[in-house]
Structures are given as C-alpha cells and as structure tokens.
Amino acid sequence: MSLNRSHPEKTPHILVLGMGGTIAGLASAPEKPLEYVAGQVGVDSLVTHIESAIPQGVKLLSHQLANINSRNLSESLLSLLGKTVRSSLEDPAVLGIVVTHGTDTIEETGVFLQLSCGQHANRLGKRVILTGAMLPSNAPGADGPSNLLDAIKWASTPLDNCPGGIYAVMDGRVCMAMDLAKRHPSALNAPVQSSPSSSAGLINPSWLSGVKAVQTAWTEDLPIPEEGEWPWVEILTSHAGARPETVSLWAESQVKGLVLAGSGMGGFHDAWLEPLKQAASKGIALVRTSRTGSGFTLPNIPEKEPLGCLASGGLSAPRARIALQLALNAEKQAKLAGKSLTWQDFFARIAVLPAVG
Ligand code: SIN
DSSP states (O other): OOOOSSSGGGSOEEEEEEEESGGGOEESSTTOTTSEESSOSOHHHHHHHTGGGSOTTOOEEEEEEEEEOGGGOOHHHHHHHHHHHHHHHHOTTEEEEEEEOOSTTHHHHHHHHHHHHHHHHHHHTOEEEEEOOSSOTTSTTOSHHHHHHHHHHHHTSOGGGSOSEEEEEETTEEEEGGGOOOOSSSOTTTTTTTSOOEESSSOOHHHHHHHHHHHHHOOSOOOOOOTTOOOOEEEEEOOTTOOHHHHHHHHTSSOOEEEEEEBTTTBOOGGGHHHHHHHHHTTOEEEEEETTOSSOBOTTOSSSOGGGOEEOBTOOHHHHHHHHHHHHHHHHHHHHTTOOOOHHHHHHHHHTOOOOO
C-alpha cells in the first residue's frame, strides 16, 4: 500500500470514506455482539486491519467524514458526503470510492448518492461503493472486514466488468445503491436480501443489463441541497383506524412535502382524504408509496390518482422521502435560474427509473 509519502493524494488510489455504523462498532464484550455502540473505530483502523489482504498494487487513502450510528444521520451530513463524493470523483488520482456506513439508513444514502452523483460517476467511469456490517468490529466472525475487502476489490476491478456508478457490496453480493433496503434487523445480508443483486465475484449478465438500463435512463444528476436548505418532508403511514388529525396537524405546519406510506398498492385510509385536500391546497407536495416495503407503486392504480399525488414507482417510503426532498430542492434551484420546472417534473424522472431485474 505504499503511497507517495510527500503527496499521497496524488498517487492513484481508492478513497475510503468513513461515516461510522456497526462496521466501526465495538461490543462491550465480544461474547455479547448485539450489545454494542456503533461508530467507535476510525476508518484508518478498519483499513489497516485488512491491509495484508488488499490485492497488490491497490493503493488506499482513508478519510473520516463522521463516526455515527446511522440512525442519527443528518441532512447536513448527506450534503457533506455528496459534495465530497462529487469532488473526489473529479480528482484524477481517485480511481474509485468506498463508503463505510451504518446499515440502518444506508438505503437513504444509497438513493441520495444515485440521484445526486450517479450520472457523474457513470460518465467518469468510476464506482462509488457503499458497505457496512451487521456485527461490531470486535465480534467473533465480524462481517465488516470481508465486506470492506470485497468493496475495495470490487472498486478496483476493470470497468468492462461493470460500468461506473453508485453501488453497494454486502455479504458477497453487489446491488445498485438505490436498491438497498434493510428489511431485517439482524441478518448478515439484511440491507441486500430483498434487493436485485449479483454475486460480487461473478457478475450476473441479467443484473448487469438492468444496471445499464437504469444508467441510460438517469441522464442528469439533481443538485445537492446546501446544509440547512433541505426541504422539510415527513413520512405518514396509513393503518387501520387512521385519524384525519394525523394529516391535518401536518397541514398546519411548515412542512413542504408528505410521503404517504399507504397500504397494499399505496392506497390510504379514507379518513385522510379531506385533510389531504387541505394539505394539497396549501401547496404541500404529496407522494404515494406502499408500506409493504417492496414492489412498485404505480400511477392511477388501483384508483385514479387522488389530489395530484405522485406515485413513487420503485421507491420505498424512506427513499421516496429523500427523492422528494431532492425534487423540491431542484424546483427551487430551477426557479432561481429562471426555469419553470416543478418538483413533479423532477420526481417523475426518478419514479420512472426501470427496475433492475
Ligand atoms: C448503524 O446504522 O449505524 C447501526 C446499525 C448498523 O450499522 O448495522
């Protein structure tokens, strides 16, 4: 891993950005691996730990952006990460980027990076790879070292294997980062178990053609909101016995958008209809998704679209929330530039992205 000691950042390298998470977590006692604190070990130590297994010729530089439990992920940290990824992609010495991240909100970061840096990474022919772990770093059989190693190896494999873009590697599988979906609290493959994916060692051609279809469709990244400029968007879940107050209280707030995690195909309780009309008339953006957590929410299915809501396509509620924030911010930036594009124009481009098979 020898770098040019006086100018290490000028030697071609893979950049490893540390955000924290269980991969950097420490259990109070290794025999109780579920009792631990996330975000304790520095990213430099995580890299040093696997140094001897790094393929020859691969140089690494690490940089700590944060060391948090990702349940505390903030929008300002997303801005910092997005800007760091963008500027690092433009650096000719950076061959690829690996981000170590907590798995609890990795799906939000995954969709954020796809929508703000995905086209950029693809055009520059570089991969950005999110990874994490389900066991803390001092647990017996900790999965962090092998996930990090797989991500680094995959970041440095030739592009003819798979194009530049935003990906995630966990438990030996690779998926597009926008397909991450943590749907189990503790399984080692939790963030990728319900995502279209391929073995990281041998790329599956049908997965690869799905990736290329998404990349062909995603032709323009959305602007990264400045710190403090992220539009306020909340998620409301419809359920048996839902009350109108759940919506009417929000309609009176300064919220800019609501993601409705509806039941089944994304329908919501009739008790919400009137207060949602009130919210829509105040200019609050409405997006419909399904609380089932997978599949597609399609426009005008099962009924004609109520209240100017947009259907979320393949986006789960947490991902739809990030997408709506970016779409609202893009509308604001477009207005400042004298263009009359709306959040619906931007969100519609996201919701029609094809599913990776
Ligand atoms: C976190 O998200 O920071 C904690 C949980 C994890 O990384 O698996």
